[in-house]
Amino acid sequence: xxxxxxxxxxxxxxxxxxxxxxxxxxxxxxxxxxxxxxxxxxxxxxxxxxxxxxxxxxxxxxxxxxxxxxxxxxxxxxxxxxxxxxxxxxxxxxxxxxxxxxxxxxxxxxxxxxxxxxxxxxxxxxxxxxxxxxxxxxxxxxxxxxxxxxxxxxxxxxxxxxxxxxxxxxxxxxxxxxxxxxxxxxxxxxxxxxxxxxxxxxxxxxxxxxxxxxxxxxxxxxxxxxxxxxxxxxxxxxxxxxxxxxxxxxxxxxxxxxxxxxxxxxxxxxxxxxxxxxxxxxxxxxxxxxxxxxxxxxxxxxxxxxxxxxxxxxxxxxxxxxxxxxxxxxxxxxxxxxxxxxxxx
Numbered sequence: 638x639x640x641x642x643x644x645x646x647x648x649x650x651x652x653x654x655x656x657x658x659x660x661x662x663x664x665x666x667x668x669x670x671x672x673x674x675x676x677x678x679x680x681x682x683x684x685x686x687x688x689x690x691x692x693x694x695x696x697x698x699x700x701x702x703x704x705x706x707x708x709x710x711x712x713x714x715x716x717x718x719x720x721x722x723x724x725x726x727x728x729x730x731x732x733x734x735x736x737x738x739x740x741x742x743x744x745x746x747x748x749x750x751x752x753x754x755x756x757x758x759x760x761x762x763x764x765x766x767x768x769x770x771x772x773x774x775x776x777x778x779x780x781x782x783x784x785x786x787x788x789x790x791x792x793x794x795x796x797x798x799x800x801x802x803x804x805x806x807x808x809x810x811x812x813x814x815x816x817x818x819x820x821x822x823x824x825x826x827x828x829x830x831x832x833x834x835x836x837x838x839x840x841x842x843x844x845x846x847x848x849x850x851x852x853x854x855x856x857x858x859x860x861x862x863x864x865x866x867x868x869x870x871x872x873x874x875x876x877x878x879x880x881x882x883x884x885x886x887x888x889x890x891x892x893x894x895x896x897x898x899x900x901x902x903x904x905x906x907x908x909x910x911x912x913x914x915x916x917x918x919x920x921x922x923x924x925x926x927x928x929x930x931x932x933x934x935x936x937x938x939x940x941x942x943x944x945x946x947x948x949x950x951x952x953x954x955x956x957x958x959x960x961x962x963x964x965x966x967x968x969x970x971x972x973x974x975x976x977x978x979x980x981x982x
Contacts, residue, residue, distance in 0.1 A: 639886075645751070646882035647980060648699030649744050649825060655698070656691035656737070658875040660684035661922030669928075689734040692721030692743045699747045705754060708765050712773035713750040719774055720746030720781020722789070740827045742788040746781030753777045807840050807906030814841050815848030815902025816895055818917070822849045822877045823884040823891060829918030842912030843930060844905035848898040849920035850950055852877040855894035855958035860977035868979055873921050883977060890976045893961035900957060901949060908945055909934075926950060 667681040696717030700710030718724065721738030753776055754769065761768050802813050814837075822828050828849060831837075837845060857872040860880070871879060884891055904910070916929035927950045934942045965971045 641748075643882055643886065644702045645699055645744065645748050646825070646885060648702035649695050649740075649747070650879045650881050650979075651702075652691060652695035652698040653740070653878050654871060654875045656688055656694045657922075658871070660688050661876070661919060661925070662874055664923045665925050665928050666923065686734070688737055689723055691737040691740070692718045692723050695740075695743050696747045696750065699751060703751050703755075705751070706765075708769055709754040712754060712770045713747055715770055716750035716753075716773040716778035716781065717743050717747040719778030720749075720785060722782075722785045737827060737829070739785060739788045741791070741825045742781055742785050744825045745784070745788070746777055749777035749780055802841075807909075808903045809906070811840055811844035811847075811902035811904070811906035812899040813902070814844040815851065815898040815905065818845040818848035819852045819891070819895055819898035822852050822920075823881055825881060827918070832914045832917035837914050837917045839911050840905055840909060842914060842917035843910035843926075844902040845917040846912050846920060846926035846929075847901040847905055847910065847949060847954075849877065849918070850926060850954050851898035851901050851958070852891070852894045853920040853922075854954040855897055855962065856880050856891075856977065858955070858958050859890070859893070859962050859972070859974070860979070862974040863976075863978040875922060877920070879979060880977065883979075887976050889971050892971065893958055893965050896961055897954060897957040901953060904949055904953075908949065910945070910949060921950060 663684055664681065667677050667684075671677050671681065693714045696714030697710055699717070700713040705713065721740075721743040723735055723738030723743075725733055725735045727733050750773055753773065757769070757772075802810055802817070805813070818828055818832075821831060828845070832842065832845060853873040853876075856877050857869045860872065861869040868879075880890070910930055911933045912926060912929050913933075916925050919925035921927070927946050930946055930950070931938055931942055934945075936942055962972070966973060
């Protein structure tokens with residue numbers, strides 16, 4: 638079971654990074670450039686479209702991780718898309734992409750599809766290419782589609798809990814929300830989805846974003862010795878979710894990041910760092926968080942706001958994580974570099 642879950646989470650992590658990195662890296666920058674270079678609108682639209690391919694990519698990468706045959710892998714990808722909720726039929730009979738779907742349900746459906754194709758094995762023989770894709774839609778795909786509303790409801794419960802936290806005073810609220818989002822970004826749950834469902838905005842969104850910054854920067858620093866520089870930077874420029882497998886296997890690896898998140902979240906309340914439902918789900922990816930803070934802050938690109946932005950989104954996350962990682966690894970010996978090793982370099 639541990640090996641199965643590990644492979645599933647590893648495949649999901651790769652699919653998430655591949656699908657989300659293009660928009661994360663270029664999205665906000667393209668928005669700034671589009672008014673001056675309208676032709677870039679097409680590039681931006683394509684990156685958004687690629688995000689909606691996340692369920693298929695998760696299914697395919699999970700299939701590859703389990704070393705399935707090409708037909709089996711493609712079938713898992715199809716099933717994952719069916720169970721994701723990323724495609725909806727409009728009243729006009731058209732099919733529309735609905736964001737990235739419910740990531741948790743995508744993972745469950747992919748797992749069911751892997752078990753299904755493994756159960757069938759070579760029983761279909763030469764008829765696999767004709768029958769397996771259809772059966773994958775009818776069995777694991779439709780099971781995933783059936784439980785989709787319940788998974789949406791579960792995500793909604795998380796959103797309501799976070800929304801209730803926002804009724805507290807700003808400093809405590811910011812610290813709690815930052816820790817919550819620092820945790821969610823390491824789980825098979827979409828931070829963007831949760832933030833959008835509850836329309837998290839204002840200081841709550843700013844704190845949520847800083848929680849993700851704490852996770853990304855901290856994991857990049859902690860994982861550098863165990864991985865390549867490019868993989869380490871992917872935690873910041875892409876998504877900390879690539880550590881999902883390691884976090885679920887060894888939750889203590891996130892302790893330095895969670896403490897950093899609490900401090901940064903509290904500062905969000907003190908300094909009135911705000912965000913939007915969209916920015917709440919990103920850290921430093923594509924500079925979404927910092928740019929949204931500047932755009933929403935009174936005075937815009939003032940020296941004061943730029944100083945706050947650099948301090949909270951860059952300097953403090955680095956300093957706090959460096960100190961805490963040292964303490965937890967050298968003094969407390971609760972973590973080590975090997976805990977952050979990733980298998981897809």
